[in-house]
Amino acid sequence: MSDRSGWWNLYRWNGLKAEAVAPIAGECAAEPWELGYVSYGFLDDGRIVAVVREGPRHRLVVIEPGGTVRPVHLPYTSIKPYLAVRGTTVALIGSSPTAAPQVALIDLADADPQVEVLARPEHAALEGTRMSTPTELRVRLASGQEVLALVYPPTGSTADWLAPVIVRAHPGPTASCLLRLDWQAQFFTSRGFAVVDVDYLGSTGYGRAFRESLYGRWGLDDVDDCAAVAVHLLSTGRAVPGQVFIRGASAGGYTALHAVAQDGPFAAATAVSAIVDPDRWAQTVPRFQRAHARRLRGGAGPVRAAAVQRPVLLINGTADEVAVVEDVRELADELTSLGMAPEVLLLPDVGHYVASSRRAGAALEAELAHYRSMMADAANDDRGLRSRQQ
Secondary structure, three states: OEOOOOOOEOEEEOOOOEEEOOOOOOEOOOOOOOOOOEOEEEOOOOOEEEEEEEOOEEEEEEEOOOOOEEEEOOOOOEEOOEOEEEOOEEEEEEEEOOEEEEEEEEEOOOOOOOEEEEEOOHHHOOOOOOOOOOEEEEEEOOOOOEEEEEEEOOOOOOOOOOEEEEEEEOOOOOOOOOOOOOHHHHHHHOOOOEEEEEEOOOOOOOOHHHHHOOOOOOOOHHHHHHHHHHHHHHHOOOEEEEEEEEEEEOHHHHHHHHHOOOOOOOOEEEEEOOOOOHHHHHHHOOHHHHHHHHHHOOOOOOOOHHHOOOOEEEEEEOOOOOOOHHHHHHHHHHHHHOOOOOEEEEEOOOOOOHHHOOOHHHHHHHHHHHHHHHHHHHHHHHHHHHHHHO
16 A cells, blocks of 8 residues: 555555556545554455545445456445455445444445445434434635535534534544544534534545645644634534534644634634643654654644633543643643633543543533533623623
8 A cells, every 4th residue: 555646545566666556536545543454355356345535435446457446336435444355245344424333244246236234233223313414515725725524513403504513623633524423423413513523634535745734734724724614604604603612532632722722713622632742642642653643743832721712621531641631630720820720521540532431421411511601601791791782
């Protein structure tokens, strides 16, 4: 796998040089945030099956021995990089905005392969459940580039919805949004919020140039892109003024904190397992990620308490070895000393991945309470202002 063409594609060595197996304007590999990924496999008839990433969408393709690429039509928009191949059958984990992740078998010997679902979560039966289905939004930036966002409107809303908005900065920061069922998004949309995932500069799924553009610019361009999407939603009458929030986990938490360390559209931020100091993070991440972490540095630098201008909720596990809790405690103490006391939720014995922990529900409830508190304060301020004007 090489991205010498600008995209992660498969190459073969012919004895003299490396040549592309099938040039594709898409990513045939996942962002390397975990070990053990399998994004392609060899069928026993000489063909190759691969997952291709294009923006927030995945698709499955079969590559013929001559290099012809044939799509496999599946009901999934997201496919995890854990393919398993046996004979001419591939097993995968697929999902969509209306289908929870499920293990399925696809027999690629058939010209019109059928999907045989082997296993799905117990909560996957969504019949009769009202869901918020995301739509793609493209916002043109001042630089001329476009940034893509997935917009989840409030559950049951009409086409001209107006709502408080939660902008989410994904982790990584070179991970990306995924077009799949997202229970966290549904938690908030079912409570009247719109949720917006932003594939800011540096995201995977748009080629190497886009991904590496964030190197040395972390905490700057990602923040600008999230703010640009928020401003667009405000200017088009989707977001309620004063009720636009930003949240992020891990590297996304770093983006969220820097977003409220400057003037901008965000009324408050939630930072979960947040990176506070990129230099320390480059030492605490797993060894195989450290070169990448070092290349990202040199942008906005550590989060400075003195720069924070909006209320912040900090959520962190006490057993987090990547975003160490000491950094969050120190930031909270500094904010408190400056009169900007943050809300803090420390989760005992929870590591870096709060969303997959047993305390995920408590974290979501705290985040919801944080936003509602900000909205109530804003409403009280408005009433007070009107009273004084009268």
